Amino acid sequence: MGRKVRLWRWRCNPLRRRSYVVEGWIILGLASVTFVAAPLVGAVACEAVRDARAHERHERHVTAATLEEDAAPAAAGATRAGAVARWAAPDGTARIGRVPVTGQPRRGARVDVWTDRHGAVTAAPVSAAAARIDAVLAGVAIAAFICLLALAGRRIVGWQLDRRRSELWACEWTRVGPRWDRRNA
Template sequence: MPEAEYARTRRHLMWRWRSNPLRRHADVVEARVVVAVWAAVSLGGAFVGTMTADSIDQSFAERRAALHTARGVLLESTMDAVAMAEGPQRISVRAQVRWTASDGATHTSRAWVDAGRKAGATVPVWTDGQGRLTREPPSAGEAAAESAFLGAGAAVAFSGMTYAAGRAIRWRLDRRRYDLWAREWEQVGPQWRRRTM
């Protein structure tokens, strides 16, 4: 790019910052608001998204570490659930299961297990620190995908709110400029009409 064209482009992009007799205080404020909003959208959105994803991923990791798996015995068949399902997807159903906790006590309750099992089959059951049944925690891959999705959602929400706040400020500045123009026109308008008659 030639030097003269570069200087012309730079002057065109920076017109709001230059000294100009037609420039008003509202123009300077608007230019600064635009820069601040876009900086907050890009930097703040990335920060909020990253922090949200990290926090959620850490929460999933803590949940996986707090849960334990135990071997249970299926007390009822889950074969009927397979007949209703179509395709190769994994189906979980609630069924009666008996398992032995880490303290040696035997428990019986309804747990989420894979469909298509016969009574007496060995199935994994997940328990928390107090030995209560819980669902299987998401795997590291599933947790990472969900964390990334929620982090992206948080980034978009933050950026949207920041952009909306910037638009509201610019709308107020526009209203103020319109009011100033109307007052100035009330002073100049009658003089203009006299000259044109």
């Protein structure tokens, strides 16, 4: 059984080509960048998503709205219906619009709706636990993407260097081959 030689690209060998050394340095550089950049960028992405979710939770508020009409029954398979309601924006102006409601509340009923800082109806913010999960998943996804980019870069560089080595080998063989082939001499 043959022994696997580590760092063979840098060893002195009469058959070693310059492209092997270049390939070794490129692989080392990509690995270094990957091991440093992937966790760093993943942590930055995690923090950015966490901040965005916290900002979202800070800007969205529950507001009491009064229904202006009876709520229509929910469509088949839907859990929420919509109804026209009136509510006050944070600046005190009255707003009217369609809001989601659960069940079939009657006109004049008060329902809670989520609004943004301008008073527009919006979706409820994600919970703190869901925000943490979103942040971690975003960080892991970005880090994995950087690793995949590094692997793809290594593969592309390898293909290009192999192609170039094959071209050089073919050129050398056309020069040396006739001397080895006694039948054509």
